[in-house]
Amino acid sequence: MKQTNLSNRVEGAITDTLAVKYENINIIIFPDWLQSEESLILELEQVIKTVINHSDSNQITLLINTNGISEDDANLVLSIVAMNLLLTEDFDITVECEISLLGNLDELELRAIAPFLHGRIILQHENLEGLALFIIENVPAYKIENFHNIHLGQLVYDLSTRLFKEGKWIEAIAQYQKLLEIQSGDADIYYNLTYCYRQLNLLDEYFQTLQEGIKLYPQEGRLHFSLIIDLRRNGRIQEAILSAENAAKCLPDDYTFQILKYLTVPSIYENIEEINFYRQRYIQGLRNLIEQTSIKTTEDQHSALAGIGRLTNFYLSYQAQNDIDLQRQYGNLVHEIMATNYPQWVVPLSMPKLQPNQKIRIGYASHYLHSYSGTLWLTGWLRYCDRQNFEIYCYYTGNEPDPVTQQFQNYSDVFHHIPYNLSAACEQIIADKLHILVFPEIGMDAQTMQMAGLRLAPLQCVAWGHPVTTGLPTINYFLSSELMEPENAQEHYSEKLIRLPNIGVSYPKPYIPPVIKTRSDFGLENDAVIYLCCQAPFKYLPQYDFIFAEIARRLSEAKFVFLRGTLLEPRLKRAFAAVELNSEDYCVFLNIPERLDYLMINLLSDVYLDTFTWSGGNTTLEAIACNLPIITCPGEFMRGRHSDSFLKMLGVTDTIAENETEYIEIAVKLGLNPAWRDTIAERMSQNHDRLFDDKACVKGLEAFYKEVCSKYFTNQLHIL
Structure with missing residues (x-):
């Protein structure tokens, strides 16, 4: 008989032990060791026979809770059970049944075991105290007489589903993988498995599993959709477009994939030529989409409605061009689809x-x-x-x-x-x-x-x-x-x-906590000049990458802190290499932190570098609340002029640049001159009331409301 006592182990050791052992299906029982010996032995015999008679017994581990009895006494009882079964049933449980004794476990060990329990067999006499110690509310419980009918795949599926709902991604992955070994699986399994990988940022496994699922289930739209959207989000635009074209072939009646086939543009661009290429592709694609959109039948109408209900053309406007004509075309298409569905x-x-x-x-x-x-x-x-x-x-x-x-x-x-x-x-x-x-x-x-x-x-x-x-x-x-x-x-x-009036909105002044962390908490040097670059990657256009390298060339202490992942890293490597610098010496990539850490990074930085063509909004306002000097250069469109307007309303305009050259000069001057930085920060601090909680814009808004309503009221009176 194979027996394992897991008491007196630290969490890491027990996890390692269970990781190997729990390749099997784990069924737990809670015998009442205080019942009569005869009754106890009969009940254990019945359970073990049930497990041995299961069609997949070779993959099952029977976990016996020994709470309330010593290990030696439990072993003695099981020895009697083993001998009885050998004599009466010719069952050699040392060969035919894998058993582990679990007793006297501490809280860490209990937590390590709970995510790996596939089920519990209900006994007539159970140790209620032992049951209470385990977190088993969601563990399926089966009567002894029914257990042999439970398919192995169902046990694994139930556990994987439970782990998925509890957000235990690593444990869920292990069970989903086992499930796919046992049976071919279905689309739900692949979808949930990919979701686990996504939550853990295991992108290679994520994309590989999506592609495997699509091969098996080419009609499963949500697998196609996830693949296309996340390939684009991760800068793999050509793969995203090919995947969209494949999805459109597999699901020709799903309007979602017609949209993605024609209107997918990158989230980030490698160079300015790409911007021009994909804009022309979008222009032609939108024309094709409109021409090929059919909403004559009820099925077509519902499909088009569902398609425009799954995504927007969000990324188009990050190309920094006037989108009015394209937006009108797309807006009219949306309106036409909505009108046919909701006349x-x-x-x-x-x-x-x-x-x-x-x-x-x-x-x-x-x-x-x-x-x-x-x-x-x-x-x-x-x-x-x-x-x-x-x-x-x-x-x-x-x-x-x-x-x-x-x-x-x-x-x-x-x-x-x-x-x-x-x-x-x-x-x-x-x-x-x-x-x-x-x-x-x-x-x-x-x-x-x-x-x-x-x-x-x-x-x-x-x-x-x-x-x-x-x-x-x-x-x-x-x-x-x-x-x-x-x-x-x-x-x-x-x-x-x-x-x-003013910036048009009444932005509440954010609460800024005291500085309770240091740069070293984020792996940043105390003597560096920290330039905060906190915008989403799609706001950074490639024609401005040289600015970071030029600042670094003039200021060797510069560190550029990016908070939204590493998508920009290959571009920045090229930009720094062009001036014979190594980007790794200057660029730091941190994951998006929790709010407190995000504010700490603002408070610990020296300068905020705004993005060209699409400036910061909420991020800039929070940086102002942290009194972090901001460099901005207003763009052609309103979306590139947020920070410019905030600084003008604040009355601190020294760091507004007119062009790229001046932007670099201001950035370098702020980096070299701590006294000037402090002066800018102090002036920002003194003028917060000019910017935050502005009531003038609300009065202007409500004056507009009254004016347009009065025009309608007047027109109605004329008609009467």
Whole structure:
């Protein structure tokens, strides 16, 4: 008989032991060792016979809890059981059954065992005290007489599913892999397995498993979708496009893959020539998509609706060009698809009459009414709302509620949480008879784009949570900022542009904790000049890579800290090599930290380097709250002028550059001159009140609301 006592081991040792042992199927029992010896022996004999008679007994380990009895006494009882079975059944359990004794385990050992239990056999007399010590609430329990009917694959599947739901990714992977060894598996197994790999950032295994799943299940759209989206996200654009083309062949009636086939563009670009190439590809692809889109049949209509409900054309606008024509084409396509599916919600709506003592009803609909950079500023609009004249309705269509969600609810007269239900959200908005509906962002969330393609209120607006024109014929106004927009800005928008005072939003001043960490906590040198580069990789265009290398060439102490992974590393290596420098001596890549660590890095850095063409928004405002000097160079479009407007409103404009050359000069000067850095930081600190919690923009916003509503009221009177 094979026996293992696992007591008195440290967690690392027990994990190593279990990793080998738990290649088997682990079934646990909790005998009541205090019952009569005769009854105990009979019960153990019955269990062991059941295990031996199972068709897959050679893969099963029977774990016997010995809580309440010594190991020697337990061994004595099992010896009697073994002898009885040998004499009566001709079962040699030393060969036919693998048994492990588990007793007197500490908390660490219990935790190490729990994720590997496939099931429990229920005994007539059980040790309830031993049962209580184990975390087995979700472990399937089987009666002795039923156990032989339980297929091995079902035991492994149940455990893998439990581990998956508990977020125990490593343990779940082991079980899913075992399941695939036992049986061919199904698409769910491959999907869940790839999800585990993704959570652990094991990208090679992730992509390989997706591709294996697609070969076996070519009609499984979610496997194709995950592969395409994540190949693009990880800079593997050619593979992403080939995968999209393959998906479109495998699933020709799924509109999702027609969109991806024609409109996939990179998340990052290797060089400026790539930008031009993929823009032309997108232009032609959009033309082809529109020409080939059929929404004549009900099936076509539903497929197109599902397709535009899974993704947006988010990455297009990071090419830093005027997208109004392309956005109009795509916006009209979205509107046409929505109109065929919901014809009752595209007809013009009359402005509800304002009865005496009634207020103008303003609705805000978003997937992101939680702690999210694209909507956090909206809390200020609601907080400082004129309650005598306006009634606020909020529609939260996402499902990640947090303390910021509670703020939105507190600041609303009516708050609806309707997650992931397009029709229900639209019905509620229609029922509330709003005067004006505002989308804080359009372009990041697909369902929001669908809703915005309908006519749910007489007037519909979008704000700059995603600072690009929507192109939708159903959006009347774009609520922007007088400080951000260039003179010719209307040329960039299909909507009528409204320039609200200052930066256009009332951003709450962030809480900044005291400095409780040091640079060494993040592997950064104390004598380095830290340039914080905290934007997402897709905001960094290749034509500006040389700027980092040029700063480093002039300032050997420079360290550039990137917080969003290593996608830019190959490009930066080339840029630094061009000036005979090694990028590894200057560039530090850290994973996106938790919020406290993120703020610590801001507080420990010397200079914030803003991105060209698409500047920081939330990140810049938080850096200002940390009094971190910011270098920016305003771009052609509003999306490249956020930081510029913040610094102008703050009254600290010394670090705004007019061009790339001046940007480099300011960066080097800040790096070489700590006294100037301190002066800039002090001036920023003194002027926070100019920027944060601005009420002037709210007054301007509400003046706009009153003006456009009054025009409708006046027009209705003329008609009457």
